[in-house]
Amino acid sequence: MHTDLVAALDIGGTKIAGALVDGQGRILVRAQRPTPAKEDGDTVMRAVEAVLGELTASPLWGHASAVGIGSAGPVDASTGTVSPVNVPGWRDYPLVAGVRAATGGLPVELIGDGVAITAAEHWQGAARGHDNALCMVVSTGVGGGLVLGGRLHPGPTGNTGHIGHISVDLDGDPCPCGSRGCVERIASGPNIARRALANGWLPGPDGDTSAAAVATAARAGDPAAAASFARAARALAAGIAATATLVEIDIAVVGGGVGKAGEVLFAPLRQALAEYATLSFVQRLVVTPARMGTDAGLVGAAAAALTRRTDPAAAGV
Amino acid sequence: MHTDLVAALDIGGTKIAGALVDGQGRILVRAQRPTPAKEDGDTVMRAVEAVLGELTASPLWGHASAVGIGSAGPVDASTGTVSPVNVPGWRDYPLVAGVRAATGGLPVELIGDGVAITAAEHWQGAARGHDNALCMVVSTGVGGGLVLGGRLHPGPTGNTGHIGHISVDLDGDPCPCGSRGCVERIASGPNIARRALANGWLPGPDGDTSAAAVATAARAGDPAAAASFARAARALAAGIAATATLVEIDIAVVGGGVGKAGEVLFAPLRQALAEYATLSFVQRLVVTPARMGTDAGLVGAAAAALTRRTDPAAAGV
Numbered sequence: 001m002h003t004d005l006v007a008a009l010d011i012g013g014t015k016i017a018g019a020l021v022d023g024q025g026r027i028l029v030r031a032q033r034p035t036p037a038k039e040d041g042d043t044v045m046r047a048v049e050a051v052l053g054e055l056t057a058s059p060l061w062g063h064a065s066a067v068g069i070g071s072a073g074p075v076d077a078s079t080g081t082v083s084p085v086n087v088p089g090w091r092d093y094p095l096v097a098g099v100r101a102a103t104g105g106l107p108v109e110l111i112g113d114g115v116a117i118t119a120a121e122h123w124q125g126a127a128r129g130h131d132n133a134l135c136m137v138v139s140t141g142v143g144g145g146l147v148l149g150g151r152l153h154p155g156p157t158g159n160t161g162h163i164g165h166i167s168v169d170l171d172g173d174p175c176p177c178g179s180r181g182c183v184e185r186i187a188s189g190p191n192i193a194r195r196a197l198a199n200g201w202l203p204g205p206d207g208d209t210s211a212a213a214v215a216t217a218a219r220a221g222d223p224a225a226a227a228s229f230a231r232a233a234r235a236l237a238a239g240i241a242a243t244a245t246l247v248e249i250d251i252a253v254v255g256g257g258v259g260k261a262g263e264v265l266f267a268p269l270r271q272a273l274a275e276y277a278t279l280s281f282v283q284r285l286v287v288t289p290a291r292m293g294t295d296a297g298l299v300g301a302a303a304a305a306l307t308r309r310t311d312p313a314a315a316g317v
Numbered sequence: 318m319h320t321d322l323v324a325a326l327d328i329g330g331t332k333i334a335g336a337l338v339d340g341q342g343r344i345l346v347r348a349q350r351p352t353p354a355k356e357d358g359d360t361v362m363r364a365v366e367a368v369l370g371e372l373t374a375s376p377l378w379g380h381a382s383a384v385g386i387g388s389a390g391p392v393d394a395s396t397g398t399v400s401p402v403n404v405p406g407w408r409d410y411p412l413v414a415g416v417r418a419a420t421g422g423l424p425v426e427l428i429g430d431g432v433a434i435t436a437a438e439h440w441q442g443a444a445r446g447h448d449n450a451l452c453m454v455v456s457t458g459v460g461g462g463l464v465l466g467g468r469l470h471p472g473p474t475g476n477t478g479h480i481g482h483i484s485v486d487l488d489g490d491p492c493p494c495g496s497r498g499c500v501e502r503i504a505s506g507p508n509i510a511r512r513a514l515a516n517g518w519l520p521g522p523d524g525d526t527s528a529a530a531v532a533t534a535a536r537a538g539d540p541a542a543a544a545s546f547a548r549a550a551r552a553l554a555a556g557i558a559a560t561a562t563l564v565e566i567d568i569a570v571v572g573g574g575v576g577k578a579g580e581v582l583f584a585p586l587r588q589a590l591a592e593y594a595t596l597s598f599v600q601r602l603v604v605t606p607a608r609m610g611t612d613a614g615l616v617g618a619a620a621a622a623l624t625r626r627t628d629p630a631a632a633g634v
Contacts, residue, residue: 074596246463
């Protein structure tokens with residue numbers, strides 16, 4: 001019996017999605033606006049309010065008991081603020097206060113978008129039934145989140161599992177974050193494409209230089225394309241193995257656009273994982289593709305709102 | 318009012334220490350035997366039983382309500398077995414069953430030695446009052462443990478925080494664990510000494526080639542010695558930053574013989590940490606020397622036994 005209903009927001013650099021979600025993760029009402037990512041902070045907030053306005057106008061709204069927000073990071077759940085890299089108008093922006101004001105004072109739970117995806121995969125996707133899991137999004141960037149001891153583990157500020165910015169190559173190339181040799185600097189889609197091009201991969205007549213095009217070339221036998229995916233796989237494997245060695249996860253779920261590349265990514269990833277995950281307690285670690293679709297962010301934000309108020313076991317998260 | 322009393326075992330490759338410890342971490346009774354590390358498994362177990370025999374002979378024994386074990390790893394708390402690298406006679410050895418049999422069926426809590434040190438530092442040492450902490454031992458090997466959300470986080474098998482075997486150099490030198498570029502492979506005492514010698518450091522007339530001797534030379538201005546400590550500091554910084562980025566710790570406590578090197582280690586460590594810990598939510602991370610002495614393993618094993626049965630807040634752990 002899950003009669004709980006919560007509001008969910010999934011805030012990214014491209015779109016702001018909202019939904020009313022029930023205690024079983026079903027989306028009952030939807031709303032969406034483009035993110036005015038280049039505008040000032042209050043203009044971005046008005047787009048959030050427009051999404052919330054559609055939700056509050058629903059006859060179901062009266063049943064909503066909390067709001068969950070999954071936002072592009074970094075977020076700071078301890079202060080209720082967000083500073084998404086790709087939304088420059090929001091720096092330490094008081095998103096939680098704004099959402100609370102727009103929803104009549106409902107309790108608000110804020111987590112990073114990687115943590116939200118993780119909540120969704122744990123509730124209904126590939127990490128379901130796993131008490132200790134890393135879920136990742138490998139796309140334009142590399143993000144993630146952790147389930148520890150059977151529960152989502154957002155951490156004090158809502159940013160845990162930020163695997164894209166751990167260094168697996170301490171003398172490696174500078175990363176835009178300021179560090180060096182980060183997983184994202186090696187394994188993100190743009191870096192897979194950049195490296196393939198640098199090593200002699202030639203895009204097709206359509207000029208597509210996306211990681212998906214590199215994957216297609218790798219499947220067709222192009223050695224530079226395959227080598228670039230293999231290099232990304234090694235970086236991902238080193239990062240996943242580090243996570244398993246630090247917090248004893250037993251499954252790593254890989255989603256996002258690059259995660260959809262299939263065996264071009266997963267075959268070298270499994271091979272490299274066997275090389276880097278060597279201690280006895282991490283050898284059973286498996287890596288698997290994500291199962292949730294484009295609603296993962298909304299479903300995960302809803303999960304965070306549901307578990308905020310209820311026994312996590314009751315919500316199945 | 319802490320009237321609880323528990324037994325604690327600290328099992329390493331050199332000695333087996335035991336104690337009766339009260340609810341405030343005071344050691345009331347001690348026992349110790351050398352570890353017959355080259356003997357068969359049952360002979361090693363008899364040394365454990367001899368230590369326990371001294372404890373059970375104490376008039377205080379009747380008050381002991383549980384046994385905590387911190388053992389050289391890997392351990393497997395889920396099966397109650399241990400396989401310490403430096404005790405070859407113990408492979409998947411049923412230590413918990415043996416200890417339970419020798420103590421009249423008391424509940425037994427098994428954790429890795431790095432986790433035990435962490436429990437001690439959190440209870441009474443440098444991590445006290447910190448809800449999210451990494452505690453490390455940098456010595457012949459590199460180990461550690463985690464406090465997350467205010468509580469010790471041993472993980473399903475009791476091995477979390479195994480920072481010595483995360484790769485920070487994915488193309489780096491092979492590590493005896495089977496992986497490459499592990500923190501331990503770069504930052505352990507023997508590796509600090511090996512690298513200093515390879516780069517031209519000459520030991521003194523006493524022929525001491527320990528990491529402590531390298532530290533003395535570094536303080537006296539020897540460039541190869543200082544460079545070897547700086548390299549170790551970079552590897553430790555990359556590993557600490559990775560941990561903070563993955564699980565949002567706010568303090569890293571560094572102990573062990575290498576941790577005693579002082580500013581020869583900590584000055585480059587703080588500098589490198591600023592380079593690798595770049596995201597907003599990890600920038601407040603501090604690194605500090607350990608405070609617990611040689612009893613840390615016993616005190617930490619006791620803490621694990623106490624928190625196993627009681628509200629962790631009540632035991633202050």
